[in-house]
Each structure stands twice: as C-alpha cells, then as structure tokens.
Amino acid sequence: MTIMDLAPGANLAVLRKEHGLTQRQLARLANVSESQLSKIEVGDRTLTPAVAAVLGEAMGLTMDQVLGRAPMDKREGLHLTALRSAIRDYDLPDRRSVPEGAVQTALVEAERCRSKVDVSALTVMLPRLLRDATVYAHAENTPTAWMALADVYSSVYWLAARHRWMDMAELAVARQRWAVEQQPNPLGAAVASRDRAGTYLNFGDIERGLTLVDRAIGEAQSTLSGDERDIAVGILNLRGMTLAGRLQDKKEAKREAERHIQSARDACQWMNREVRVHGLTVGPQNTFTHELATRVDLGNPRAALGLTDDLDRALSGMPPTRVAPTYINTARAQLDTGDKDAALASLTRAWEVAPQMARIHPMGREVLRVVSSLHKRSNPQLLKLSKMSRIAL
Incomplete structure (x- = not known):
C-alpha cells in the first residue's frame, strides 16, 4: 500500500x-x-x-x-467520485439543454484554474463541466463542440496525472481521443496524442511513449500546415524531450533528447511569444523550461543551470503551471551540484508561486525531503514547507 x-x-x-x-x-x-x-x-x-x-x-x-499518490482530503474524494461517474457516462448525455456559450465560459474558467494551479477549484468544477460538455457535444455534433469536450477530458487528465490517479488518467485520454475522432480535427488529435504519451511517461514506459510521439509528429506534419502544424509539432516535441531524458540508456537518451529539443526550437522559431492552445503553452519559453528539466534528467545539472543566469526573467509571464516545476527542477540541479542552500531557495520559490502544485508534485516533495535531510538542522523556512507539504522533517 x-x-x-x-x-x-x-x-x-x-x-x-x-x-x-x-x-x-x-x-x-x-x-x-x-x-x-x-x-x-x-x-x-x-x-x-x-x-x-x-x-x-x-x-x-x-x-x-x-x-x-498525492495527498487528498475527504472533500476532494467526493468530487473525485462525481468525476468518475461523469466519465463513465461519456455516451449517455443528460436529458437537458445546455445554454449556448455556457460550456465555453466554463472552459475559460477551467483553463484559468489549471494555469494558476488552483487544483481545488478545478476538482470542484470538473464533474459538472464534463456533464455539460457531454450534453453540448452530442446535441451540436460539430468539430467545435466535440473539441470542447476533448478539452475538458484534457483537464481531467491533467488533474489525474498530477495526483498519480493513473486509472483515471488513462481513461481520460481514451475519452479525449474518442471525442476528437467524432469530427475531423488534426490539431485536436495531436493534443490528444500528447496527453496519451503522458500516461506512458507517468508509468515509466518511455520507449512506447516515444514511439507514440514520433507517430503523432508524422501525422501532424502530413495533415496540418502553417502555424497549426508548427504548434502541433512543438507540443509533441516538448513531450518527446521529456520522455527521452528518462531513457535508461543515457547515450540514447542524450541523442533522442537533443533531437526533440532541436525540433521544438525549430517549430517555435517564428513565435515571439508563447502561444496558448487547448490548455497548452508552446513557444520559446516553454521550450526552455522543458529543456532545463530534460538536462537535469539526463544527469547534467550544470548544463541545466547554465541555460540562464536570471531564472526570474527567463520565466517572466509564464503561468504557474510552468514556473513552479521549473524552480523544482532547478532545485534538483542545485542539489546535484552540492548547493543545498540554493536548492532550498528555489524550492521555496516554487511553493510561493504555486503551493498546490508543489504539494502534489512528486519531485517537489522529494526535493524537500532531501534538502531537509542535508540541512541537518531545521530552520523556519524548512518548518514552514514541512507543514504545508505534510512531510515530517
């Protein structure tokens, strides 16, 4: 257990x-x-x-x-039960109507919660939103309506993956793909493949995940054009570099990671800012955050830390969903180079930016455990983080 x-x-x-x-x-x-x-x-x-x-x-x-699994209180458990029920009823829409625009308005709010890592609020709203989106998609039967439903399932996957509820995560990506396939939508298919590859990442099945990413990149390149093709290829390569960094064969890992890093850079070279699409961010900054994490996974913390000398500036304008994990990965790199004080400072920054993310992020919790062990003696900052994370020093 x-x-x-x-x-x-x-x-x-x-x-x-x-x-x-x-x-x-x-x-x-x-x-x-x-x-x-x-x-x-x-x-x-x-x-x-x-x-x-x-x-x-x-x-x-x-x-x-x-x-x-991440900690969960009793109230979250009740919402989780309701969400499982809504997922189960994917092809059984409620016999009611959903006001025009209601789903899109709720999707904007769900994306805001996801972007700000307000996990509690997202957990509360997803069961009703999923049922509303299911009714809307079946009633309208348009690419837009089905993509809206797919976007809700993407948020369900995001929530489940963050908590390591992997049975729900796998079911969410299967439903997401099903929704996308109801009407032709190549960009939506790329997003769904990106999320599905995430389940392979979460389970540690890296090689199959990479196979899925490469297949999806090929499909995107043949079915999309222009900006949409670059966005799809960029999103998929971000997932690819993360997967590649965790291959057991480090020589192969470096080769595959460099391939995906360069491909991601190429895809977003025309973007002078981050592009937000279907709850995901793609652009130069997000490519940077993924490269930093990948270089830490490759066992090259100095290369990761050398990517920038001003992390705050490099992350300026990025959503907490990206900022907090980047500070956690920076803390990992600093621990690997023997700088436990800098690691504590970076970890503290992650908690300041997105406390709910840091509390459920496995590496956030693990870095805190190691930082507290290496410091030997508790200090006010460690005690504060211990209380917030529920991890005893």
Missing part, C-alpha cells in the same frame, strides 16, 4: 520492506548500486523518475506507485 503523505524516497523504503526485500536484494534486481539505494532511502539523494521506474519494475510496480 502506498503511503500518501510520504515523499517518494521514503515511500520507496516502505514498499521495499512490504515486498520483503533488503536493500542489497532490490539493488541487484534493479541493477542499481546498493549505495545509491541507501542514500535515496535515508534522504541524502533524490529518487528520480527514471530510477523510480527501474526500482518499481523490480518489485512488480509502476513508477507512479513508487512515487506515491
């Missing part, structure tokens, strides 16, 4: 013991060093997604099970 209020590395220790394995036995099964595993469990080293995937496989678990 996954312990929800434990950071990933601490959760790993619980799971290992539940499986009756010593550190030496698990290290051998996963082909990682016993020293590395020991440091992860005691909090001297972060448990990265790539390592979580191989350790999970050795225990017959998925990566998301090792990382652990």
Whole structure:
C-alpha cells in the first residue's frame, strides 16, 4: 500500500520492506548500486523518475506507485467520485439543454484554474463541466463542440496525472481521443496524442511513449500546415524531450533528447511569444523550461543551470503551471551540484508561486525531503514547507 503523505524516497523504503526485500536484494534486481539505494532511502539523494521506474519494475510496480499518490482530503474524494461517474457516462448525455456559450465560459474558467494551479477549484468544477460538455457535444455534433469536450477530458487528465490517479488518467485520454475522432480535427488529435504519451511517461514506459510521439509528429506534419502544424509539432516535441531524458540508456537518451529539443526550437522559431492552445503553452519559453528539466534528467545539472543566469526573467509571464516545476527542477540541479542552500531557495520559490502544485508534485516533495535531510538542522523556512507539504522533517 502506498503511503500518501510520504515523499517518494521514503515511500520507496516502505514498499521495499512490504515486498520483503533488503536493500542489497532490490539493488541487484534493479541493477542499481546498493549505495545509491541507501542514500535515496535515508534522504541524502533524490529518487528520480527514471530510477523510480527501474526500482518499481523490480518489485512488480509502476513508477507512479513508487512515487506515491498525492495527498487528498475527504472533500476532494467526493468530487473525485462525481468525476468518475461523469466519465463513465461519456455516451449517455443528460436529458437537458445546455445554454449556448455556457460550456465555453466554463472552459475559460477551467483553463484559468489549471494555469494558476488552483487544483481545488478545478476538482470542484470538473464533474459538472464534463456533464455539460457531454450534453453540448452530442446535441451540436460539430468539430467545435466535440473539441470542447476533448478539452475538458484534457483537464481531467491533467488533474489525474498530477495526483498519480493513473486509472483515471488513462481513461481520460481514451475519452479525449474518442471525442476528437467524432469530427475531423488534426490539431485536436495531436493534443490528444500528447496527453496519451503522458500516461506512458507517468508509468515509466518511455520507449512506447516515444514511439507514440514520433507517430503523432508524422501525422501532424502530413495533415496540418502553417502555424497549426508548427504548434502541433512543438507540443509533441516538448513531450518527446521529456520522455527521452528518462531513457535508461543515457547515450540514447542524450541523442533522442537533443533531437526533440532541436525540433521544438525549430517549430517555435517564428513565435515571439508563447502561444496558448487547448490548455497548452508552446513557444520559446516553454521550450526552455522543458529543456532545463530534460538536462537535469539526463544527469547534467550544470548544463541545466547554465541555460540562464536570471531564472526570474527567463520565466517572466509564464503561468504557474510552468514556473513552479521549473524552480523544482532547478532545485534538483542545485542539489546535484552540492548547493543545498540554493536548492532550498528555489524550492521555496516554487511553493510561493504555486503551493498546490508543489504539494502534489512528486519531485517537489522529494526535493524537500532531501534538502531537509542535508540541512541537518531545521530552520523556519524548512518548518514552514514541512507543514504545508505534510512531510515530517
């Protein structure tokens, strides 16, 4: 059983013991060093997604099970039940009418919540919005109406993936693709493929995820043109570089990551600002944030930190959904270079920008665990973050 209020590395220790394995036995099964595993469990080293995937496989678990589900209170559980019911009724629209424009207005609000990482508000509104969008799509039967429904399912996927509710995430992307296919919509199909590839990322099934991304890029290049083609290709390459950075073969990982990084840069070279489409952001800044995270995953923290000497300026104008994870990844890189004070400062910045994101982000929780361990002695900032995250120092 996954312990929800434990950071990933601490959760790993619980799971290992539940499986009756010593550190030496698990290290051998996963082909990682016993020293590395020991440091992860005691909090001297972060448990990265790539390592979580191989350790999970050795225990017959998925990566998301090792990382652990995000904390959830009872009220969120009630809304989650209502959301599951709405997903189940995907082809059974309610017998009522939805006022013209109501779905689009609610979608704007959902995107605002997602952009600001107001997870609580999004959780509350999604069950009703999904039912309204289902009624609207079946009644109107237009590309716009079906894409609106697909966008709602994209937000459901985003919410589920953030919490590691992977059964819901997989169902959401299946429904998203189904909605897109009701009427021809190549750009919508690219967005759906991007989200579906995310489920492979969450499960640690990296190679299949990359196969899906490359196939979707080929489809986008053959069915789209102009700005829409560049937007679709850019979005897909962002997912591709993230996947590539987590390949086990680091030589292949670097090669594949560089390919997707360059392709993403090429796709957005005409954009002088970020483009927002179907709840996603594509452009030079978002390419930068993904490249920084990918270089950390590749084990090159100095290259990640060298991408900019002014992170605040580099992220200016970006939504909290991108700013907070970038500061978390910066903290990871700073830990890897031995700068625990800078890591704490970056982690604090992530919590200031998007506290709800930082609380449920697995690496945000893991970096906090390691930072607190390395500092040895608690300080006011660590105590504050501990209380907010529900992670004991």
